[in-house]
Amino acid sequence: MRVAKDLVAASATPMVLGILAEGESYGYAILKRINELSGGELDWTEGLLYPLLHRLERLGHVESSWQSVTGERRRKYYRITKTGLDELAEQRRQWDTVVDTLKEIWLNRSDFRSLTANALGVAS
Amino acid sequence: MTAPDKNDELEAQFAQWRQYVQRRHPLQTSDAEELEDHLRGSVDELIALGLRPDEAFLVAVKRMGSLDDLSREFAREHSDRLWKQLVLTGETDSPVAETRSRRDMLAMIICAAGAVVSVKAPQLFGLTFDDDGAFYARNFSLFALPWLAAFLAWRRRASPALIGVLVGLFALGAVAANIYPLAEDSQSIVVSSIHLPIALWLVVGLAYVADDLRSSRRRMDFIRFTGEWFIYFVLMGLGGGVLMAFMFGTFQAIGIDPETFVSEWLLPGGVVAAVVVAGWLVEAKQSVVENIAPVLTRLFTPLFTAVMLAFLVTLGLRGRGIDVEREALILFDLLLVVVLFLLLYSISARDPLAPPGLFDRLQLALVVSALVIDVLVLLEITGRITGYGTTPNKAAALGENVILLANLAWSAWLLLGFLRRRTPFTALERWQTGYLPVYAVWAWIVVLVFPPVFRYL
Numbered sequence: 078m079r080v081a082k083d084l085v086a087a088s089a090t091p092m093v094l095g096i097l098a099e100g101e102s103y104g105y106a107i108l109k110r111i112n113e114l115s116g117g118e119l120d121w122t123e124g125l126l127y128p129l130l131h132r133l134e135r136l137g138h139v140e141s142s143w144q145s146v147t148g149e150r151r152r153k154y155y156r157i158t159k160t161g162l163d164e165l166a167e168q169r170r171q172w173d174t175v176v177d178t179l180k181e182i183w184l185n186r187s188d189f190r191s192l193t194a195n196a197l198g199v200a201s
Numbered sequence: 202m203t204a205p206d207k208n209d210e211l212e213a214q215f216a217q218w219r220q221y222v223q224r225r226h227p228l229q230t231s232d233a234e235e236l237e238d239h240l241r242g243s244v245d246e247l248i249a250l251g252l253r254p255d256e257a258f259l260v261a262v263k264r265m266g267s268l269d270d271l272s273r274e275f276a277r278e279h280s281d282r283l284w285k286q287l288v289l290t291g292e293t294d295s296p297v298a299e300t301r302s303r304r305d306m307l308a309m310i311i312c313a314a315g316a317v318v319s320v321k322a323p324q325l326f327g328l329t330f331d332d333d334g335a336f337y338a339r340n341f342s343l344f345a346l347p348w349l350a351a352f353l354a355w356r357r358r359a360s361p362a363l364i365g366v367l368v369g370l371f372a373l374g375a376v377a378a379n380i381y382p383l384a385e386d387s388q389s390i391v392v393s394s395i396h397l398p399i400a401l402w403l404v405v406g407l408a409y410v411a412d413d414l415r416s417s418r419r420r421m422d423f424i425r426f427t428g429e430w431f432i433y434f435v436l437m438g439l440g441g442g443v444l445m446a447f448m449f450g451t452f453q454a455i456g457i458d459p460e461t462f463v464s465e466w467l468l469p470g471g472v473v474a475a476v477v478v479a480g481w482l483v484e485a486k487q488s489v490v491e492n493i494a495p496v497l498t499r500l501f502t503p504l505f506t507a508v509m510l511a512f513l514v515t516l517g518l519r520g521r522g523i524d525v526e527r528e529a530l531i532l533f534d535l536l537l538v539v540v541l542f543l544l545l546y547s548i549s550a551r552d553p554l555a556p557p558g559l560f561d562r563l564q565l566a567l568v569v570s571a572l573v574i575d576v577l578v579l580l581e582i583t584g585r586i587t588g589y590g591t592t593p594n595k596a597a598a599l600g601e602n603v604i605l606l607a608n609l610a611w612s613a614w615l616l617l618g619f620l621r622r623r624t625p626f627t628a629l630e631r632w633q634t635g636y637l638p639v640y641a642v643w644a645w646i647v648v649l650v651f652p653p654v655f656r657y658l
Contacts (some may be wrong), residue, residue: 104235108340123239124274125267127232132278153235 089121089129091168097139097157098165099180104130127185130155138164215240227276240265261590272508302485304321308355312348316473320344320418321466326361330465335385337469339378341400344629345476347371350408356484357411370404374648389652396597400429400644405480412473417627422632425549428494428542436440441471495550499560502543506563509570516577530598531577537605540571544612545633552653553626557619564622568613575606593655597647604643608636 096102096110108126111119133139138161143151157165233264239263247257265271320341328336350367359367378397382392410419410427445463452459545565579602606614615632617622 103238105239108239122270122274124271127235127239128274131275135278150238150241151234152238155233159523181217 094165101154101156215217223242225272227272290336311354313474313477316345317346318472320469338394340400345403345473349477349480350405359411363407379646383657392593392597393648396644396647403641417631417634429483430479432493433482437475494546498543506567534601565616593651
């Protein structure tokens with residue numbers, strides 16, 4: 078199953094902020110984590126992730142720092158800020174509303190029951 | 202990854218990849234580094250899964266997807282980067298470039314300060330702008346251009362021999378400007394005040410092409426430099442005008458008249474410093490910003506062609522000769538200069554290998570119509586010069602006309618040959634760059650030889 082592009086784009090911000098809320102991280106690790114949590118269903122590209130990180134940095138939701146890892150290599154770590162946490166809370170509230178509404182619709186309509194069961198099966 | 206040569210191979214592949222990435226404008230060095238770290242993470246993981254390093258690299262690059270898509274995504278977030286920025290201080294990506302640009306800036310500041318000091322120095326000997334205007338008019342280019350040449354020679358690491366030649370030529374200019382007993386209202390003083398800057402500008406050109414004096418490419422670069430320098434200089438002049446207007450307005454509002462400061466310091470110092478700063482800007486911005494002179498050329502070539510053709514048609518219909526006033530020859534000289542510049546700057550931006558197109562035809566029409574007009578003017582004027590005797594003004598204007606006419610006539614011939622695919626485009630380029638010394642020689646003749654020949658008229 079492929080998640081539609083618009084949905085991926087819309088959900089990317091809360092996902093990145095959510096992962097960074099767990100602790101500072103860097104691009105590759107964030108991508109791995111998303112892949113892992115979605116069971117390989119969400120396959121983000123670098124072209125999605127890095128510009129998004131840069132936008133969040135411009136908006137002040139995250140801040141970055143270069144840290145040296147083995148040898149000559151430097152790695153850009155991202156950390157969530159106070160405004161980022163606020164933004165995450167706000168996004169979460171909105172997403173809860175969306176998800177709750179969808180659940181209401183789908184769970185209360187018997188004709189959709191089988192379909193919902195399928196969807197839940199995939200998600201879990 | 203244990204074998205060192207395997208590792209080297211992988212590093213070489215990374216280096217190559219980095220080069221590809223850095224060629225994309227929306228991707229900056231820091232982005233390249235971040236993406237490289239990503240790629241390395243991916244490669245390490247694949248190696249851990251049992252792939253050979255080169256296989257792992259290929260797979261990892263493939264996974265990252267095409268750089269086109271990637272840079273398009275980056276451009277969407279960083280749209281400002283598509284507007285290439287001219288970074289003047291710091292913030293350049295590599296430390297080497299940063300020290301270089303900082304040193305350039307320091308040298309520029311020293312040279313600009315030197316120019317300001319030299320324009321003010323004569324006041325120590327009692328020469329004021331008000332009373333000795335003629336002295337400053339004659340010498341103005343000598344205050345600024347040697348400093349610009351010094352900046353360029355420093356930047357090019359010119360050889361001691363060339364530096365000697367530059368110093369000698371500027372000294373010669375200083376001698377020529379001041380040795381002759383010319384009256385303040387004489388024609389010769391006007392003529393040499395116009396020609397000395399031209400002669401000295403070509404000396405600056407010598408400093409500019411210091412690394413390869415005979416190269417046609419370098420001379421073309423100097424022509425490009427001249428155009429861009431001029432545009433920057435004019436823009437700074439406009440900015441300076443606004444600055445002065447505000448200075449007058451604000452200080453007069455508190456009852457202080459800043460006129461002395463402006464006319465004694467800000468204006469003369471600003472002009473000579475701007476000469477150096479404009480040169481530095483052109484050097485610093487090379488390849489960062491699109492050149493403006495060729496763009497203007499593109500806009501104005503059709504317009505000038507239309508005006509000149511209309512002029513010729515009207516002239517033919519009315520059936521009357523050109524009414525040649527005293528200044529007419531100078532006006533038509535200037536017209537030829539404009540046509541020459543239109544030609545030069547479109548050459549400077551043209552791909553020499555591109556096949557002839559509509560614009561080249563337009564250019565031929567421009568040059569030919571300018572030539573026809575000029576020949577008509579020359580026929581009209583020769584009788585008058587022989588009738589009234591020659592003056593420095595007339596002789597200089599006539600000489601320039603002949604030089605420009607020769608240049609444009611041969612250019613038209615070469616353009617025609619190019620349009621008929623007989624001669625390559627580079628022939629035209631080489632002709633123009635090879636012609637530069639002719640202007641220099643003529644300007645020096647006017648400055649050095651004219652005053653004694655015309656008995657300091």
